[in-house]
Amino acid sequence: xxxxxxSPRHEVTEMGQEVTLRCKPISGHNxxxxxxxxxxxxxxxxxxxxNNVPIDDSGMPEDRFSAKMPNASFSxxxxxxxxxxxxxxxxxxxxxxxxxxxGPGTRLLVL
Amino acid sequence: QKEVEQDPGPLSVPEGAIxxxxxxxxxxxxQYFMWYRQYSRKGPELLMYTYSSGNKEDGRFTAxxxxxxKYISLFIRDSQPSDSATYLCxxxxxxxxxxxxxxxxxxxxxx
Numbered sequence: 066x067x068x069x070x071x072s073p074r075h076e077v078t079e080m081g082q083e084v085t086l087r088c089k090p091i092s093g094h095n096x097x098x099x100x101x102x103x104x105x106x107x108x109x110x111x112x113x114x115x116n117n118v119p120i121d122d123s124g125m126p127e128d129r130f131s132a133k134m135p136n137a138s139f140s141x142x143x144x145x146x147x148x149x150x151x152x153x154x155x156x157x158x159x160x161x162x163x164x165x166x167x168g169p170g171t172r173l174l175v176l
Numbered sequence: 177q178k179e180v181e182q183d184p185g186p187l188s189v190p191e192g193a194i195x196x197x198x199x200x201x202x203x204x205x206x207q208y209f210m211w212y213r214q215y216s217r218k219g220p221e222l223l224m225y226t227y228s229s230g231n232k233e234d235g236r237f238t239a240x241x242x243x244x245x246k247y248i249s250l251f252i253r254d255s256q257p258s259d260s261a262t263y264l265c266x267x268x269x270x271x272x273x274x275x276x277x278x279x280x281x282x283x284x285x286x287x
Contacts, residue, residue: 107279121274156219163208167219
């Protein structure tokens, strides 16, 4: 199995631009999670889906952030417009039961 | 107050030493406890998974849970330079998929 796949691995953009992060979970997993990791705040859960349905989006910072899961094998996290404080590493993780398997992350820098 | 508290370190010990990493938590509903290891520029990977109180051993690693004190530990025996990483504790209750992570302790093993 290829594990959780995320793209792009690195993204540098200018403030105000739209950013789209992509995730392909492990085949057969029914839960998908988006996290953000910074030195200051550690690993924060942004949103998670169960069977493609958003269950808890209380961690989404504000309306600039949105996430979709149109099918069991694909999810996106969109930031529009992006701001410098959004600079972080964004992880996607998937699970079948309790154990979450993380992707390699997308390192985002907003200038 | 955070639900899970973890000393960020950094912690530096000589090769071969016994390492003790710890977390405290405030939510008595947590039943499942995990330790994740995260190498630099990688996603977290599950290292140990325990249920309720007690000890669990896996090779050089021992996870210990004391629910009465709301305190969990990870011990690493005969530490190796390859153990140098950030270690995150994590936990959840019996019914939720949402895992709460500690902020992580950065560990360095000196050759």
